[in-house]
């Protein structure tokens with residue numbers, strides 16, 4: 001069974017929450033690994049996102065970190081990136 005065939009018949013976008021027809025799905029994660037930082041736990045996730053939300057997510061994935069930092073500092077001028085704990 002292909003990944004596309006594993007998508008359920010009843011879907012809603014994991015970001016905007018709208019019910020979707022299959023042809024409106026922009027992307028799906030099936031049996032994806034999940035790290036839930038708030039409870040420091042590993043799990044798995046199946047989700048779909050609509051085409052509009054996928055465009056936003058895809059654009060943000062392709063965005064450089066410098067652009068993300070610029071956008072963050074527009075709303076939080078004092079924002080300073082954290083240093084990784086395992087850096088030398």
Ligand SMILES: [Zn+2]
Pocket residue numbers: 013014015016017018049050051052053054
């Ligand atoms: Zn959506």
